[in-house]
Each structure stands twice: as C-alpha cells, then as structure tokens.
Amino acid sequence: MSRLFFIPFIVWESEMKMRQTMKCIKLFFFLTILPIFNITAASYYPNGVVTINSYTDWQNVANWINADGGTGYPSDTDKVILSNAKELRLNDDITTHISGVYLEFEADGRCSILEQGKLFVLDNLLLQNSNVQLEVYGYLEIENNLQLDNGNLLIKNGGELIVNNHFTRSDIGSGQINIEHDESAFRVYGDFTDDHYRPSVTNNPTIDIQGACYTKAGGFCDLNLPVELVSFTAEANHKNIYIEWSTAQEINNDFFILQRSIDKRDWFDLSRIKGAGNSNQTNYYEYIDEIKSLNNNVYYRLLQVDFDGSTTVYGPLATRVNNIEENLKILSRENSYQVIIQVESDEMIRYCLFSSTGKQTIFREVESNSFIIESKFLFEGINILFVQQGHKIFLKKIM
Numbered sequence: 138m139s140r141l142f143f144i145p146f147i148v149w150e151s152e153m154k155m156r157q158t159m160k161c162i163k164l165f166f167f168l169t170i171l172p173i174f175n176i177t178a179a180s181y182y183p184n185g186v187v188t189i190n191s192y193t194d195w196q197n198v199a200n201w202i203n204a205d206g207g208t209g210y211p212s213d214t215d216k217v218i219l220s221n222a223k224e225l226r227l228n229d230d231i232t233t234h235i236s237g238v239y240l241e242f243e244a245d246g247r248c249s250i251l252e253q254g255k256l257f258v259l260d261n262l263l264l265q266n267s268n269v270q271l272e273v274y275g276y277l278e279i280e281n282n283l284q285l286d287n288g289n290l291l292i293k294n295g296g297e298l299i300v301n302n303h304f305t306r307s308d309i310g311s312g313q314i315n316i317e318h319d320e321s322a323f324r325v326y327g328d329f330t331d332d333h334y335r336p337s338v339t340n341n342p343t344i345d346i347q348g349a350c351y352t353k354a355g356g357f358c359d360l361n362l363p364v365e366l367v368s369f370t371a372e373a374n375h376k377n378i379y380i381e382w383s384t385a386q387e388i389n390n391d392f393f394i395l396q397r398s399i400d401k402r403d404w405f406d407l408s409r410i411k412g413a414g415n416s417n418q419t420n421y422y423e424y425i426d427e428i429k430s431l432n433n434n435v436y437y438r439l440l441q442v443d444f445d446g447s448t449t450v451y452g453p454l455a456t457r458v459n460n461i462e463e464n465l466k467i468l469s470r471e472n473s474y475q476v477i478i479q480v481e482s483d484e485m486i487r488y489c490l491f492s493s494t495g496k497q498t499i500f501r502e503v504e505s506n507s508f509i510i511e512s513k514f515l516f517e518g519i520n521i522l523f524v525q526q527g528h529k530i531f532l533k534k535i536m
Contacts (some may be wrong), residue, residue, distance in 0.1 A: 180204035180216040180241075188226040189254075192234050211238050214259065219246030219269070227254035227275070232499045236492075236516060237280065242269040242288070250275040250296065255499065264288045265310070273298045280496070282327070288312045292342070295320035299402070303327035308353065316342045324402070331357070347401070371437050371456040378426040378456060380437055383419055390414060394440040395424050399523070399530065401436050401453055403500075412441070465524060465531040470509075474535060476522065478506040484527035490535075491523060492516035510535075 182202040189195050198208045204218065211217050213236050219225060220243035228251035237257040240248065244266040250256055254275035261282045264271060269288035271277075273296035283300045287310035292298050295318060304325045306314070314336035316323050321342035328348035335352035338344065350358035371380045380395060390412035396404040413420045426437075436453040468475040478486065486506070490498045496516060510522070520535040 178212070178215050179209065180218055181209070181211045182218050182220060182223045183225045185222060186224040186226065188228060189231070190228050192229060192231070195229065195231060195234070211235070213237065215239070216241055218243060219248050221245035224248070226251060227256055229253060230255040230499060232257050236496050236498065242266055242271075244268060246270075248272070250277045252294070257496065264290070267310075272296075285312070285314070286310045290314045291317075292321050292323055293317045297322040298324070300325045300327070303348070304329045306331045306333045308332040313337060315339070316344070318342060326401075329358075371435075371454050378435065378437075379423065380426060381421070381423045382439065382451075383421045384413070384416075389443045389445070390416075391442050391444045393422065394442065396438050396440065397426065398436045398438075398453065404438065405525065414444075465522075465533050467522065467533055467535060472512050474510045474512070476508050476510060476524070476533075478524065478526060478531065480506070480526065482506075482526055486524060486526045488522060488524045490515065491521040492518065 180203075182204060184200050184202050187200045189200070194200060196210050198210055201208075201210050202223075203209055216239040217225060218241045222245075224247040226249045230253065232255045237259040239260060240256075240258045240262055242248070242264050245268045246266065247270045249272040252274050254277075256277050258277065258279045260280055261284065262279050263284050263286075265284070265286040267287055270291070271288070272291045272293070274294045276297050276299075278299040278301070280301055282302045283304050285304075285306040289312045290298075291314075293315065304327070310333070312333075314331070316336055317339040319341045322345070323336075323342065324345040324347075326347045329346045329350045329352075331352040333353060335354040335357040338357065344357075346358070352358055370382070371378055382393075384390075391414070392412050393410045395407045395410065397407050398404045407426060408424050410422055410424070435456055437456075438453040439451040441449045441451065466477045466479065468477065476488070486503045486508070487500050488503070488508075489500045490510075498514065515535060522531075522533045522535055524531040524533075
C-alpha cells in the first residue's frame with residue numbers, strides 16, 4: 138500500500154454537518170412540507186416458507202395470511218411479520234413496485250433477501266425475540282435504526298445492508314453478526330454500537346460507518362478508521378467546482394480516481410488521474426467539474442490505486458452548488474408526467490424519485506432525452522426527480 142503525506146489545511150465543513158446532509162434530497166427544497174403519515178394499513182404473515190421470485194408471486198394472495206382476516210398481499214406501508222414456520226425468502230426487486238413496508242420479527246422469525254432481492258424497510262427494524270435470523274444476499278435498506286438484541290444477522294455473497302441512521306446491538310441476548318465476501322457491503326450512516334461483542338468479518342467486504350463506532354471487543358472499528366481530509370479541497374465558482382489535492386510524498390502510487398455523489402452512496406467516476414509513482418516532492422492535482430441545475434451538497438472522494446491494485450479511499454468532501462440554469466422541464470399529462478432534458482448528449486440517462494422523507498425508488502435508465510413517468514409511481518406529497526446524464530445532474534420538484 139502506498140503512503141501519501143498531505144499538506145494540512147483547515148477543513149471548512151464538520152463531519153457532523155456532512156452526516157446530517159447525507160440524505161441528499163430532503164427538506165431543504167421545500168418552503169412548506171406537506172404532512173406525511175405513515176399509517177400501517179394491514180399486517181401479513183408469509184403462508185409458510187414462502188419464496189418470492191417475481192412481483193406476481195408477491196401479489197399471489199395464497200402466499201400471505203392477513204393478520205386481521207380476509208385476503209390480500211402487502212402493499213405500501215403495510216407490515217410483514219416473520220414468525221415460527223412463517224419465513225420470507227425474497228428473490229425479486231420489490232422496490233420497483235412498492236416503496237417500502239414495515240418488517241417485524243416474532244420468535245423464530247426468519248427473513249432472507251436473496252441474490253436478486255431488494256427491499257426497503259420503513260422506520261426502524263428491531264430484532265429482539267428468540268431465535269430470529271436476517272440474511273442478506275441481495276439488497277436491504279432500513280429507513281431509520283436497526284436494533285439487534287437477539288438472533289443472527291448475516292451479510293454474505295455480495296449482499297448489501299444499509300442502515301440510514303443508527304445500528305445498536307445490546308448485551309442482553311445472544312447471536313452473531315457475520316459479514317462475508319469481498320463484494321458484500323455493510324453501511325451505517327449514523328453511529329454503530331455493539332455492546333455484545335463485535336461482528337465477524339471474513340475476506341474484504343465494504344464496511345462503511347459514517348458516525349461513531351464502538352464494539353465491546355476491539356478490532357471491528359479498526360476496519361473503518363476515518364481518513365483525515367487534508368490537502369483535498371472542492372470550491373464552487375459560478376457553474377464549475379474546482380477540486381484540488383496535493384501530496385508531499387508518494388510510494389507506488391499508480392493513479393487516482395475522482396468520484397462524485399449527491400448522497401454518499403452511489404458514486405460516479407469523474408476522472409482517472411495518473412499518479413507520480415514514487416516521489417519525495419510535493420505534487421499538485423486538480424480537476425474542474427461542470428455541474429448544471431443543482432442546488433444541493435455535492436460530495437467528492439478520491440480512490441488512490443497502487444501498482445498492485447490496492448486501493449485507499451480519501452473523503453468524502455462536501456461542497457454546495459447553486460442552481461445555475463434550467464435544462465430540465467416537466468410537463469403534466471393525464472396520469473403521467475413528461476420529462477424533457479434540453480441538453481444535447483448521447484449519454485445514457487439514469488433517474489429516480491425521492492420523497493420529502495427521503496424514500497427513494499430504484500434507479501431506471503432511458504436512452505431518450507424525453508421520457509414518461511406514470512403518476513402511480515410517485516410518492517404521496519412532494520417528489521424530487523433526480524436525473525443524471527454523464528457528468529450532468531438535474532433536480533426538479535414534482536407536486
């Protein structure tokens with residue numbers, strides 16, 4: 138691994154502020170926030186050990202037991218309850234149809250998010266009853282906190298678990314946390330506290346703890362030591378952001394990859410910059426990022442890559458860009474909205490929707506600069522459309 142020695146500078150934005158702004162499209166867009174109520178409409182148990190391979194399987198009422206009687210299947214803001222002999226094995230991207238459900242574990246409850254599975258869990262997730270188990274081989278995101286008092290949490294084979302607030306494991310129960318394989322990821326955007334022991338980590342999964350990190354037994358938090366941002370700066374000037382960094386010494390430094398994000402989760406490669414290799418003198422690097430129509434914090438990080446492929450991540454660093462020009466139009470149609478991007482480009486367009494509470498739909502890709510969003514896919518209340526086309530980012534409010 139190369140050693141990089143930086144020239145110090147004053148970090149202008151505190152880490153606490155960066156953590157507070159990490160949910161990228163939230164309340165700062167709105168002068169007035171409409172009340173949003175999370176009312177659980179119904180509760181459902183899986184009808185035995187149920188495997189969901191498609192949305193058709195999810196809609197099959199034979200796969201569900203309505204806790205209040207009657208029939209049906211879980212929809213937005215409903216609750217899925219796992220208990221003895223009522224196990225959910227999800228192998229489909231439900232987030233393309235349902236923005237989120239509540240998840241509850243009773244004794245012996247078990248849930249497996251399989252390789253193709255994607256699920257967004259509303260509010261908090263609590264694992265406190267005996268003999269419960271949550272396995273993540275696909276993608277699972279929790280809107281608020283995850284508290285583990287009993288049972289097992291397994292993240293394996295490329296699975297990704299995201300906790301948007303705090304993770305807590307108490308010392309009142311038993312069980313284990315296993316995070317395995319290089320492609321797996323465990324991300325906590327608040328604090329991580331493990332009063333029971335420490336997670337077991339195998340191979341080199343991604344461990345990303347944005348807040349404070351504590352374990353009763355040491356070792357785990359050492360995998361997530363913070364990187365001090367020293368000679369790495371980003372400054373907005375008119376329609377451009379000037380990113381600069383410098384090194385006092387480099388050993389085996391092949392190249393840097395500069396990345397940009399609006400939420401510190403999804404990172405977009407901006408440029409690959411050749412390093413100095415081996416050097417004992419000060420080296421300066423810079424990049425100019427052109428951003429259109431963005432009134433939000435923007436995050437940058439550096440990936441430094443050795444000649445042997447080893448990688449070190451520096452950042453993220455935040456800056457703000459003001460809304461500069463209007464290149465995105467949204468036309469209201471009956472039961473839909475037409476989105477028009479008035480920028481000539483052959484690059485693929487990716488977009489998703491955010492609610493005022495931070496809920497997010499899955500990213501979709503389109504090839505045309507004009508596309509349709511059906512009203513049924515919008516969240517209740519205010520929506521923000523996020524569009525990325527190459528290096529350009531556009532944001533627009535939909536009422």
